[in-house]
Amino acid sequence: MKQKNLVNGIILAFSVVLIRFIDVQIYDMNLVVTLLILVALIYGAMRFVERFPSLDQPVSKRAAFTVNTLVIVAIFLAFFIFKL
Template identity: 70%
Template sequence: MKRKNLVNGMILAFSVIFIRFIDVRVYDMPLILTLALLMVLIYGGIRLVERFPALDEPVSKRTSLITNTLVIVTIFLAFFVLGL
């Protein structure tokens, strides 16, 4: 697995948390606006990651597993602790 794939997964997870936090705590957005902002944020993040050639290097299975586990734990904690 490449580093780029791990970073894209992190972008996806943290974009969902960020937009959901804004939707719940700051401003109650209509669903279509929430989805549009989420798509723009994810697309922009992925396009930004494409510009870094250093992220094309492979990572070990252990690093991949640890990173994915931390991202999943962060999602659960964010949704339960912040009440999203």
């Protein structure tokens, strides 16, 4: 697995949490608007990550597992703490 794949997974996860937080806590958005903003945010962030050739390096399975586990725990904590 490459570092770029890990970063893309983190982008996907935290984009959903960020947009859900804005939708619930700050401004109640229409579902279509929410989805369009989410897609634009994810696409833009992934295109930005593509510009870094240093992220093409491989990652060990242990490091990938650790990062993925921390991302999942962070998502659950964000949903429970912010009551999303």
